[in-house]
Amino acid sequence: MTPFLELTDLDIAYPPRKVIREVSFTMHGAGIGCLLGPSGCGKTTLLRAIAGFEPVQQGSIRLEGAELSRPGWTLPPERRHIGLMFQDLALFPHLTVTDNIAFGLRDWKASERRARVAELLRLVGLTDFARRYPHQLSGGQQQRVALARALAPRPRLLLLDEPFSSLDVTLREDLAREVRQILLREGTRGLLVSHDQFEAFTFADEIGVLDSGRLRQWDTAYNLYH
Structure with missing residues (x-):
């Protein structure tokens, strides 16, 4: 069976410093992964x-x-069919919820674009907020808009760069569970970057422990916990 995502013996450097060293891991099946580690360990660089x-x-x-990717060659981001949900969300303040979600669908037919946005509004529970602007939403609602926008083009993989870190602990844990369920319902694979151990075990089926640019362990959440 072909692995879903496979990193093999990966090195990444900001010369002269090497920030990722000989990292290898494989995501199989239909689960969700997480790269867990402290600030500065290289996890966001790996995601990028x-x-x-x-x-x-x-x-x-x-x-x-x-x-x-391989040394000397990188497939451009726009050709990878990979979505990215940023830590700062990067919502457009001058666009409504609907227009934020539809932003990446400009090449779609108008009828298909409207149908996809309506589908995602239902999925993230924001149908009644479609005409509001980001500043009129709570932090959790803004997270859901960012998630819907990232999912809109139907990416093969969604990368999440510590998207819950600005929220309080209780909301962060609740939203991590909710986002996991949304990804599973949408049928989209996800890879989260986090420094929060509880968040990682709440969200992911497979977890990689990253430290000082090296992957110390990659295993199922169950095996790591036990």
Whole structure:
């Protein structure tokens, strides 16, 4: 069976410093993954490389068997069919909820775009907020808009760069569970970056422990916990 996401012997450097060293892991099946580690361990750099924003100096990245990165060659981000949910959400303040979600669908037919936005509004529970602007929403509602926008083009993989870190602990845990269920219902694979151990075990089926640019362990959440 072809692995869903496969990183092999990966090195990433900001010369002269190497920030990712010989990282290898494989995501199989239909689960959700997490890269867990402290600030400065290289987890966001690794996420950016998977998205196509960082070149690799050694190794390769493959998605469903197709090569995305190798030394000297990087498939452009827009051709990877990978979504990215940022830590700061990056919602457009001058656009409504509907227009924020539809932003990445400008090449779709108008009828298909409207149908997709309506579907996502239902999925994230924001149908009644479609005409509001980001400043009129709570932090949790803004998170849901950002998630819907990232899911709108139907990416093969959604990368989440500590999207819950600005929320209080209780809301962060609740939203992590909710986002997990939304991804499963949508049938989208996800890879989360987090420094929060509880968040990682709440959200992910597979977890990689990253420290000082090295992957110390990659296993199921169950095996890591026990």
